[in-house]
Amino acid sequence: MSNVLRLAIVDPNDATRESLKSTLMGLETVWLEAECSRYAFFKDVLEQTNPDVGFIAIDGDPDEAVRLVEELAHAKPSVSLLVSSSSTDGNLILRTMRAGAKEFLPNPIKPEDLASALQRVSRTKFGAVDGKNRGCQVTVVAGATGGVGATSLAVNLGCQLASDPSNSVVLLDLDLALGDADVFLDSIPEYTLTDVAQNITRLDFTLLKRSLTKHSTNLYLLPRPVQLEDSQLVTTDDLTRVIGLLKATFSHLIIDASKSFQSLDLLAMEQADNVLMVTQLDLPCLRNVVRLLMSFEQMGGLNEKIKIVVNRVGQGGASISIKKAQETLGREIYWQLPNDYKTMIEVRNNGVPLIEQAPKAAITSSISQLADSLTGKQSSVAPAELAGKGRNWLGLWGKGAKAPEAAAQSAE
Known part of the structure; x- marks a missing residue:
């Protein structure tokens, strides 16, 4: 499973978390390492699993989630943080990006948008394969x-x-x-x-x-x-x-x-x-x-x-x-x-x-x-x-x- 991105996700909402898991299961270059339903436990999850990507759905509690993003960006700089939200508030998006998120994805997440974001993370982490970017x-x-x-x-x-x-x-x-x-x-x-x-x-x-x-x-x-x-x-x-x-x-x-x-x-x-x-x-x-x-x-x-x-x-x-x-x-x-x-x-x-x-x-x-x-x-x-x-x-x-x-x- 070389060059496969390992993910850990946190989302207090069971329905959207299951939907995200279903989408991820169809990607051959992604491995779901761990999932979590509480923001308070997610840092420990990352410590134990050390994934490539941490996916944070922030709608459960935007303020707490943004603080989590900021904390993880400092504590786990090797983990690329992706954030999703149904909110289109520009201020919230700006806060998450300043806190350290690499990508912001609007809910409902389009599969192709998620794949593109993960491909950008993959290129950053693994670089090019045989002189070419990974992709289709x-x-x-x-x-x-x-x-x-x-x-x-x-x-x-x-x-x-x-x-x-x-x-x-x-x-x-x-x-x-x-x-x-x-x-x-x-x-x-x-x-x-x-x-x-x-x-x-x-x-x-x-x-x-x-x-x-x-x-x-x-x-x-x-x-x-x-x-x-x-x-x-x-x-x-x-x-x-x-x-x-x-x-x-x-x-x-x-x-x-x-x-x-x-x-x-x-x-x-x-x-x-x-x-x-x-x-x-x-x-x-x-x-x-x-x-x-x-x-x-x-x-x-x-x-x-x-x-x-x-x-x-x-x-x-x-x-x-x-x-x-x-x-x-x-x-x-x-x-x-x-x-x-x-x-x-x-x-x-x-x-x-x-x-x-x-x-x-x-x-x-x-x-x-x-x-x-x-x-x-x-x-x-x-x-x-x-x-x-x-x-x-x-x-x-x-x-x-x-x-x-x-x-x-x-x-x-």
């Missing part, structure tokens, strides 16, 4: 068109990451109309994204995990709605809260985007660390990538997250080379996935991921290396021939045609 890495997988293998990549990338015991991984199927991540995993989920969205205000980490489907690879899945009409029930506010809860609960969140690039997809991409744009070496796919990149340039910071992944490299009949595609797109191709149509058809029809069905296949090895690259275990593999940087917009927009001015400016 969000990766959106999007296809330049249908049928390019985006869902296959999302599912198998998630399974690959989940095979590492140090990772906790969840896959969110955001193709609300035609998503089929559950088919790739041969699972029949009991709950869907719509169920979670409709109960979002009542969810904590424990209930959220119970709403997910766990695969044998340890990958968790939150699938698309069953009924087509239910896809309209998920709002951007719902999705923001769902992503917040998933980020607070897991170390990796993979989102399989739809091909419509509508508001939910763009919201997910805005919150992502990486966006894998899956394409193939044919003119329609590359043309779509160019159009998308041009649109993303108008969305602050989004274009920098895009990583081009070329799928089915080496398939017969491809007339566009990797080098030509690189020159046309004006950026390096981040990853190449080899063509292994037969294996991919087998794993899809059997509902078994590559890591279980074909662990020694070249495509499995490539996805494993991609997972390592995304998590910083190795640098991305870019073939030497991808050195060219110039954009050839005219090659996609037709002979004699001119690319839009915005595209030309971005190429400079």
Whole structure:
């Protein structure tokens, strides 16, 4: 249990204390060391257990609780003190912070707010892990068109990451109309994204995990709605809260985007660390990538997250080379996935991921290396021939045609 925060809590109110305990139980990076119902006994509890974090609910007696915070800040400086209250009185908040509290959380406590506060404490106590902050890495997988293998990549990338015991991984199927991540995993989920969205205000980490489907690879899945009409029930506010809860609960969140690039997809991409744009070496796919990149340039910071992944490299009949595609797109191709149509058809029809069905296949090895690259275990593999940087917009927009001015400016 290295790098796990050990907590002790004090709250005279049994109901709110139990609610807090339930929320904490869903966090894998937290261990509840002790609980207390009396402010007068809490110092002794900390002396006996020596936790990393002391959580103090101050509504029972704000004056006594603030005095306790001040006393503990001097007596136990190694313990980070978190305070919660239903009061929004600025003076009370100021008093608790001056007394030595590291964080002030308003009641009722939102699980994602609690997780964020604990992550800040964790970063202060443990520092970075492998040069990176502890937290959730969000990766959106999007296809330049249908049928390019985006869902296959999302599912198998998630399974690959989940095979590492140090990772906790969840896959969110955001193709609300035609998503089929559950088919790739041969699972029949009991709950869907719509169920979670409709109960979002009542969810904590424990209930959220119970709403997910766990695969044998340890990958968790939150699938698309069953009924087509239910896809309209998920709002951007719902999705923001769902992503917040998933980020607070897991170390990796993979989102399989739809091909419509509508508001939910763009919201997910805005919150992502990486966006894998899956394409193939044919003119329609590359043309779509160019159009998308041009649109993303108008969305602050989004274009920098895009990583081009070329799928089915080496398939017969491809007339566009990797080098030509690189020159046309004006950026390096981040990853190449080899063509292994037969294996991919087998794993899809059997509902078994590559890591279980074909662990020694070249495509499995490539996805494993991609997972390592995304998590910083190795640098991305870019073939030497991808050195060219110039954009050839005219090659996609037709002979004699001119690319839009915005595209030309971005190429400079």
